[in-house]
Amino acid sequence: MVALSERMSISTMQTTRRAPKSLSDAVFRWASFSSALLVLIVLAGILGSMVYGGWPAFREFGLGFVTSSVWNVGKEEFGAWVAIAGTLTSAVIALVIGVPISIGIAIFLTQLCPPWLKRPVATTVELLAAVPSIIYGMWGLFVFAPLFARFIQVPVSNLVEGLPIVGTVLYARVPSGVGLLTAGIILAIMIIPFIASITRDILDQIPTILRESAYGIGCTTWEVVRHVLLPQSGVSIIGAIMLGLGRALGETMAVTFVIGNANRLSLSLFDPSSTIASRIANEFNEASDLHLSALIALGCILFLVTFAVLVLARLLIARVRTQ
């Protein structure tokens, strides 16, 4: 009898105490769920606004928008090819320069670095990622470009002048220091911290016993890296590189400073060019009507390319994490 009344009182206590709390519980759950949904909405919104804003340009020029290299604001004729080519070329240059350096830094941090130096070096690399892109632009334009013109462009141009192929690719008509190659180098510096820190994480995740066993049978550091670490990390390093590529493709301010912003299809890496992002940043505030729409259409192309690259990168990195 006593037990029953006790149980009853507990059950009534529960119902009286639960009612208000379960409401706040539901509200909290609902709020966090809708915040999470907002992330999806933002992505859909970006895609939607690009397609909506760029639609007039896509309708006007059709597929020719991608393949045409005419960009004439006065005549309202717009083609994206020069910007697309500039974007891809500068990003590829950035990867060619940046990837070996990033992996080198990651190997240094995980294999070679004495413990007392680990933290300062890792922090330096992370701070390099925190420096705003516009500061890289100023450094590139005012410090790096003059040095680059004087010590690289002029001597190299003199050396290769008149030679087939290299005489075109590495010849500067006007050695001003700005151009595709400069943009690629600045981009490389900017993506190094990202690739290096992800690669370091990947190398850190490899079980120590594998490394120790390799050292135990007499492998040198090089052999451990070549035959144990790199094969073990495999595709996820490619994922890290793709992540860097995604950054390089969409980087705006630094590139706008150093690429020269010319709408010219040139075979020389020393010539000014433009990327999708630099063109949007440069012309957006003076654009209207079809010009504006063409710029947003450029943004749409950039979105599709970077999105594909980033999705692939995440899938590659995730695959190894779950293994």
Next chain:
Amino acid sequence: MSEISHDDRQASAPAWGRVRRSRRLADRTLKIVCTVFTALGASVLGWILLMLLYEGGTALSLDVFTHVTPGPGTEGGGIANAIVGSLILTMLGIVVATPIGVLAGTYLAEYGKGSKLAEVIRFVNDVLLAAPSILIGLFVYTFMVPPLGGYSGWAGGVALAIIAIPVIVRTTEDMLRLVPGSLREAGAALGAPMSTVIVHVSWRAARAGMVTGILLATARIAGETAPLLFTALNNNFWFKPNLMGGVSNLPVMIYQFALAPYENWRSLAWAGALIITLSILALSVVARLLLKKDHAR
């Protein structure tokens, strides 16, 4: 005599000596190359900081902090309006982003375990984390600038918030995952509903990490230029109290002034660059120290 030395050499360098030397060479090359690359990376940071300290340091004066940006061809001037504008825009962005980011991260870590939707959201968030900020600027432009009738600080704040949200979501989720499940179970065993457990147990345990995430997000958006070009733009005056019609801010001011033909504009750009870079680096270092201190405890 000569025979002994010959033998000695044989002993120290047996038949596989040649192979060994090439192995050693490869090993040395790797070590040297990796060290040089690391030194190169570190020296770039040093180089940039020295450049900023030299160029920005010579441009700094009291006027920089007390005067507004000068018009074309006017002497002197400062960047007081840009500094205040940047502070306001960054605060606006972080105030909007923090509740959304923390709640979304909480959903992913606490509610969304094993759910397909949470998996998709986590993936999309990771993609947004690396998405070009210029596209976020274009997105906010299309839904906020023409509808509101022009550039505004509100659009700028929203653009910065959208950039900050993925950073906060990611760090919040990561930090909440580090909280041991037994703590939550202890809370639940006392009869606390899930929201109470999350707020009073999980959040409290993960607090330092979550604050670090918010600070890192602040550092990230404080220097963003591209999205502000299409949203808050810039102007050379004190902005209106309702933040409509363009709000002056450091990044866009630096972009416009650095490429301008006027000497005083350029030196103001350097002063702004120094101020913003030092603030961002200080913020990043403080955020890391905070996390380290918490881990040490």
